[in-house]
Amino acid sequence: MKTEISLRDYLATRRSIPAFQMGGPGPGTAEIEEMLKLASRVPDHGKLAPWRFIVYRGSERVRLSTELAKMALIARPDLSEEMIKVENTRLTRAPVVVAVVSKAAPHFKVPEWEQVMSAGAVCLNLLMAANAHGYASNWLTEWYAFDEKAYPLLGVQPGEKIAGFIHIGTPQVPPTERPRPELADIVTWVGEDA
Structure with a gap:
């Protein structure tokens, strides 16, 4: 049974569960579609939708992980057995796993930087949408998010970039807190209190 909490309380306690600490069940098609609708509700100057989604499910995740492991071994033939196991489980x-793909491109009115930030907002919204549906989520960008040689394998088109891979599943362990920055270290105040 899902427990309803306020948005403020959610944000005060939001944490990611590492992808390797997730398991089944995962969301079904209808839940994923609802999450993607929610994730799409982000600031989007010019209504460009400069991002799209690729959803990886089922046995295709195994095949893609195997192919990614082969690519990793070609690039680094001295990989340890432990790292080979890691490479073989990248998308499993x-x-x-949902890839948020940035389609940011030059535009006469909307700077590319704003389009890239919109894709980042989609990633965060997707994390929150998964959590709102009772699932754990984790936003990862690993080597294959930046290696364009992996893009054809992953379904990413020329000119696109990966903003993140959002892993979604059921937590197998409770979330743990981590240190957060102190406001005094990250905030600059300008002007007087209103």
């Missing part, structure tokens, strides 16, 4: 750690 959670039941569902």
